[in-house]
Amino acid sequence: MADILILNGPNLNLLGQREPHLYGSDTLVDVEASCRAMDLATLEFRQSNHEGQLVDWIQEARGARDGIVINPGAYSHTSIAILDALNAYQGPVVEVHISNIHKREAFRHHSYVSGRADAVIAGLGVEGYRAALRWLATRLA
Template sequence: MSELRYSVLVLHGPNLNLLGRREPEVYGSVTLEDINRGLEQEGQSLQSQITAIQSNHEGALVDAIHAACDQHHGILINPGAYTHTSIAIRDAIAGVAIPAVEVHLSNIYKREAFRHHSYIAPVAIGQISGFGAESYRLGLRALVHHLSQHPPRSPKN
């Protein structure tokens, strides 16, 4: 394998640990493990190292974003329900100034009205939703493309 170019932090928000069991009519039958395995494979093809973290706790996600500053070039985030409620996650992403792509399995704009607003989108370089697990792969490819066009600073580690 060739040398790794980028390190990407993948953050999965609340309830995503239930993928494969939770509302399969909305989220499909793919598990979080399946998504992470697919991202690792895609990351290898993009010469990128993937570190995936899932948490149901807002503070843990904020802490991971803060730590990313010293370890990663970019962030791929599915904030789950925190998309619509978390100013803390929004501020953390803005504060570390690392390129972030927001992803969602379902099309949040075709769902309940309260899901139509994202606090994360204004501080992300882009948002991809509605393509199921493929949203993650598309988001990773878009993030790595962005990093290749806008060379990132090196993490401190």
Template sequence: MSKPLYVLNGPNLNLLGTREPEVYGRTTLAEIEAACCARADNTPVVFRQSNIEGELVDWIQEAGREACALIINPAAYTHTSVALHDALKTLDIPVIECHLSNPLAREAFRHHSFVTPVADGMISGLGPKSYELAVDAALSLVARRVP
């Protein structure tokens, strides 16, 4: 069995579908998970969400040992977490930063990301489609690494 693709989600994303639908839409996190699994085809997906920064750090470290690649939507931690930055920096697998909205089109405090400098790429602003494109990107980077 191939290594799984990890998809990690940060704070408040458990409220998708009801939280600020004018920004994030009405798609739930469960629906995004189903779309990611379908898009990944034969690659297993480990899909998780936490409101706790340290738990996300633990899962990033786990992904470094267990995953073929990592997609992360750190949500608000994008703009505040040096801990996530440092954990992601240790990885030797492809990392895609993913956002439903476009942080650069929002409040000024959202314009800085601690994740972008340690990610291979970032997809944002396309709603739930951002996740599907992130799956494509992550698996494409994995395929390039295989001898």
């Protein structure tokens, strides 16, 4: 069974409370439970509001995890450091956005992370996490 790291960036700890018209009512705990219920891989979920912490976790995944699912939140549009860490990671990476970033403010239309991601899922709501896991499980099989 594949070993997958699921990373969540800033403000995703407020999922279910923050802007439910954009992000829905499911919490990050709900997302984790629904992903674990799929039983497709060994999963580790982490969330941080701190860029450096996300970089550290990506670096730790080198040689230790088969794949990464990352919702970098606002760091998608600003973080070359996260991009560089992902570029040093050898496995497949799926970038997930709950909302469709291309229908939002212009500054959200560009993601540095997309330059490294093997797949990008945007606008499926929290279903995007499950779609990412299905894709990774197939790719890693």
